[in-house]
Amino acid sequence: MQEARNNDIVLKIENLWFKFQGSKEYVLKNINLTFRRGEFVLLIGPSGCGKTTLINTINGIIPHVIQGIKKGKVYIPHKQNEEANLAEVSELKLPEISKHVATVFQDPETQFFTLSVIDEIVFGPENLKLPPEEIERRLKFAIKATGIEDLLEKDLMSLSGGQKQRVAIASAMAMMPDILILDEPTTNLDPRGAAEVLKTIAELRKKTNALIILIEHRLEEVSKYADRVLVMNNGEIIADGPPREVYNNPDLLYEIGIRPPWAAETIVRLKRLGLIDESIPTPLSPDEAADILFRELETKANAKVLHEAEQIYSREEEEYANTHTREPVIEIKDLWHQYPDGTIALKGISLKIHKGEFVGIIGQNGAGKTTLLLHILGLLRPSHGVVKVFGRNVLEMSVGELSQKIGLIFQNPDLMLFQNTVWDEIAFGPRNIGLPRDEIVQRVKESLEMMRLVGFEKRHPRALSRGQRHRVAVASILSMRPQIIIADEPTTGQDFGASKKYLELLRKLNEAGTTIIVVSHDMDLIARFTKRVIVLKEGRVLIDGPTRYVFSREDVLAETDLAPPYVTRIGNRLRKFGMPTVLTVEELVYHLANLMEVPLKEEEIMEVVKSG
Amino acid sequence: MGKIIEYVKATWFGFITLPVLLVIIQFFVRELYLMQYGIIITLYKGHPIAINYIVRWLLLIDKEALQGSNLAAVIITWILGWIFVSDWVRDKKAIASGIFLTYIAYILYLSLYHGYPVTLYFPESFYQLIASLIFATVATQLSTKRRRIGFFERLEKVGIKVPEKYKVSINVPTKCPACGAILYSNPYYCWKCGEAIEDKLATVGGS
Numbered sequence: 001m002q003e004a005r006n007n008d009i010v011l012k013i014e015n016l017w018f019k020f021q022g023s024k025e026y027v028l029k030n031i032n033l034t035f036r037r038g039e040f041v042l043l044i045g046p047s048g049c050g051k052t053t054l055i056n057t058i059n060g061i062i063p064h065v066i067q068g069i070k071k072g073k074v075y076i077p078h079k080q081n082e083e084a085n086l087a088e089v090s091e092l093k094l095p096e097i098s099k100h101v102a103t104v105f106q107d108p109e110t111q112f113f114t115l116s117v118i119d120e121i122v123f124g125p126e127n128l129k130l131p132p133e134e135i136e137r138r139l140k141f142a143i144k145a146t147g148i149e150d151l152l153e154k155d156l157m158s159l160s161g162g163q164k165q166r167v168a169i170a171s172a173m174a175m176m177p178d179i180l181i182l183d184e185p186t187t188n189l190d191p192r193g194a195a196e197v198l199k200t201i202a203e204l205r206k207k208t209n210a211l212i213i214l215i216e217h218r219l220e221e222v223s224k225y226a227d228r229v230l231v232m233n234n235g236e237i238i239a240d241g242p243p244r245e246v247y248n249n250p251d252l253l254y255e256i257g258i259r260p261p262w263a264a265e266t267i268v269r270l271k272r273l274g275l276i277d278e279s280i281p282t283p284l285s286p287d288e289a290a291d292i293l294f295r296e297l298e299t300k301a302n303a304k305v306l307h308e309a310e311q312i313y314s315r316e317e318e319e320y321a322n323t324h325t326r327e328p329v330i331e332i333k334d335l336w337h338q339y340p341d342g343t344i345a346l347k348g349i350s351l352k353i354h355k356g357e358f359v360g361i362i363g364q365n366g367a368g369k370t371t372l373l374l375h376i377l378g379l380l381r382p383s384h385g386v387v388k389v390f391g392r393n394v395l396e397m398s399v400g401e402l403s404q405k406i407g408l409i410f411q412n413p414d415l416m417l418f419q420n421t422v423w424d425e426i427a428f429g430p431r432n433i434g435l436p437r438d439e440i441v442q443r444v445k446e447s448l449e450m451m452r453l454v455g456f457e458k459r460h461p462r463a464l465s466r467g468q469r470h471r472v473a474v475a476s477i478l479s480m481r482p483q484i485i486i487a488d489e490p491t492t493g494q495d496f497g498a499s500k501k502y503l504e505l506l507r508k509l510n511e512a513g514t515t516i517i518v519v520s521h522d523m524d525l526i527a528r529f530t531k532r533v534i535v536l537k538e539g540r541v542l543i544d545g546p547t548r549y550v551f552s553r554e555d556v557l558a559e560t561d562l563a564p565p566y567v568t569r570i571g572n573r574l575r576k577f578g579m580p581t582v583l584t585v586e587e588l589v590y591h592l593a594n595l596m597e598v599p600l601k602e603e604e605i606m607e608v609v610k611s612g
Numbered sequence: 613m614g615k616i617i618e619y620v621k622a623t624w625f626g627f628i629t630l631p632v633l634l635v636i637i638q639f640f641v642r643e644l645y646l647m648q649y650g651i652i653i654t655l656y657k658g659h660p661i662a663i664n665y666i667v668r669w670l671l672l673i674d675k676e677a678l679q680g681s682n683l684a685a686v687i688i689t690w691i692l693g694w695i696f697v698s699d700w701v702r703d704k705k706a707i708a709s710g711i712f713l714t715y716i717a718y719i720l721y722l723s724l725y726h727g728y729p730v731t732l733y734f735p736e737s738f739y740q741l742i743a744s745l746i747f748a749t750v751a752t753q754l755s756t757k758r759r760r761i762g763f764f765e766r767l768e769k770v771g772i773k774v775p776e777k778y779k780v781s782i783n784v785p786t787k788c789p790a791c792g793a794i795l796y797s798n799p800y801y802c803w804k805c806g807e808a809i810e811d812k813l814a815t816v817g818g819s
Contacts, residue, residue, distance in 0.1 A: 351797035384763035545803020
């Protein structure tokens with residue numbers, strides 16, 4: 001364990017309160033924490049709970065850059081007369097703090113200053129006016145700690161998102177900090193980039209003795225490295241302990257809108273149902289959970305589930321076939337697209353999407369997802385092939401016509417909000433296409449009601465919470481009454497609770513007959529909500545079919561470095577026992593209960609699995 | 613705006629191309645005559661090359677242009693010129709109108725720069741105008757029947773070889789050749805049986 005290496009305290013937070021200038025409420029409320037050298041701490045909590053504010057009090061951004069009312073103390077290492085001591089952050093200047101605390105942010109480009117990888121890594125040490133030999137030593141240390149030898153000769157701008165983030169981490173490590181803070185370093189990355197960064201974090205765990213504080217939503221991947229998990233909500237630390245202990249209470253996490261790791265949750269639920277012995281430790285990785293379940297089932301499994309699995313598959317196949325008897329709303333034939341720089345983004349895609357489908361489009365960055373969407377929206381002209389919406393070539397349709405048929409919801413709802421009131425925001429589209437006043441009023445009222453925004457009409461959209469802003473953005477699309485809604489990365493930057501609510505909203509619209517297309521890297525939400533998944537790889541369709549079938553093909557998905565949700569992977573490991581492909585933890589627990597000869601009704605399971 | 617550009621392109625292309633083409637053709641015609649009959653036919657009779665001479669030949673104002681092979685050269689020039697124009701300009705109306713507009717442009721050129729009386733046609737060239745309009749119409753029709761350079765050929769010209777199976781048009785929905793599952797796209801793998809079907813789909817070309 002890391003703490004065995006060194007038990008020095010490197011960070012101490014005492015009675016910390018903080019509120020922003022002009023704000024009434026405290027964002028941080030009486031935080032008391034102590035951290036030791038070599039600890040790997042995972043800080044989790046819903047969006048807006050105060051995680052970033054807390055780390056900003058450690059790296060000195062508060063109070064040196066962002067001012068507010070701060071009470072309490074934050075102590076970090078500080079060398080005085082060659083003696084290592086702790087000093088209060090507000091008493092140190094930023095350059096002094098930066099020698100001890102390094103931060104890596106979500107978007108690596110915001111912290112780059114140079115054009116080449118090596119220049120970027122040595123930029124910090126050079127600014128500390130260190131002698132060349134020391135800079136050389138730090139460069140070697142940073143490269144070794146992060147394993148980026150393969151990137152050294154490259155230009156920063158030619159790197160992928162994951163590679164850029166690895167360089168940002170190396171630059172932070174070159175400062176040889178006592179405290180390294182990683183603030184959601186994988187949020188903006190595709191699965192391949194995220195995997196690269198997580199590998200680098202795993203390397204760091206082995207090769208540095210610094211305190212590492214990681215804010216991350218991908219709990220499955222990082223929990224196994226963590227010595228300690230801090231759970232924050234509403235400015236307070238509500239849980240602090242080893243990961244196995246914290247994840248033993250998944251309800252607490254669900255209550256605050258955090259999805260616990262599937263592995264831990266599944267085992268805890270099974271323990272509560274009395275299907276697994278209480279003494280079995282909570283697993284931290286899907287492999288660990290699958291091993292536990294495999295051992296349990298080897299003694300208990302019967303053949304009952306196999307029959308049930310067949311029923312599930314045939315029911316879903318039937319549903320899939322029924323959806324496709326409806327009229328096609330999008331028809332794409334032999335679609336190729338070559339960008340002016342010569343990149344061929346789409347290579348002969350043909351597909352049909354029918355009325356009322358809920359489709360998920362997944363793939364790595366560069367697979368052609370966005371190019372495909374831009375063609376459906378008529379914003380790109382095919383190099384070869386045709387795109388038809390409701391039977392008409394999109395190139396022959398005006399922007400006004402298309403906007404009445406297709407609504408696009410951006411990744412960031414703020415990009416869609418530019419009016420001064422919620423009412424004006426929602427009425428903007430219908431006004432623009434010249435609808436009569438009565439019609440506009442009716443449509444706005446309808447959209448307000450559907451999005452539960454009645455009473456917010458006169459509020460400024462920007463003054464609302466993120467969830468509410470998302471609802472306003474969707475309402476502004478609904479007022480155009482589109483028959484197709486496209487949501488581009490709808491869950492980026494949101495916690496599980498907010499993402500789930502948003503997708504539930506889309507599901508309701510889908511049930512009312514709207515065709516929904518979601519482009520996302522979030523496999524959990526794709527699995528939970530969509531009925532059809534189209535996987536793109538290098539401009540072609542890799543596989544396309546009902547969600548359950550597509551996620552059952554782990555080998556095919558692996559061809560493009562994608563993987564099904566962890567819960568599905570756990571289930572797939574248990575196929576030997578007749579376990580069907582599961583898409584949610586509820587399904588997994590339900591089938592496991594049946595397999596273990598404790599046939600529970602779905603309602604009984606739901607009582608235990610509150611997460612629904 | 614796009615249409616206006618097509619008209620401008622047709623006129624401009626005609627105005628520039630035809631004189632160049634006439635000089636080239638006349639050179640070949642002369643060579644042919646040399647070979648067959650040993651008679652030397654010259655375009656400018658020792659005059660230095662001047663644009664107005666060429667334009668006068670094109671409009672058949674110069675009497676020499678109406679003689680034997682010279683007339684043939686002028687006719688071939690107009691025909692070939694408009695086949696080239698029709699390859700570059702896609703709008704049929706612009707191509708046909710371009711002939712008339714080029715004719716007007718030449719007349720303006722001769723009137724403004726060389727003092728020819730301003731008139732819409734010269735009696736000698738009236739028949740040429742009619743003939744060229746007929747030729748242009750034929751050229752336009754020929755052009756529509758000509759195969760346009762496709763996307764794949766363009767790619768191959770720059771050294772990108774597209775696999776034959778990618779060029780096959782698949783009609784969706786289609787069926788998995790292995791298990792018969794209905795596919796609503798042209799994927800590498802079948803969602804139901806997991807078979808790699810891309811090559812087989814390309815063979816059948818969809819249903």
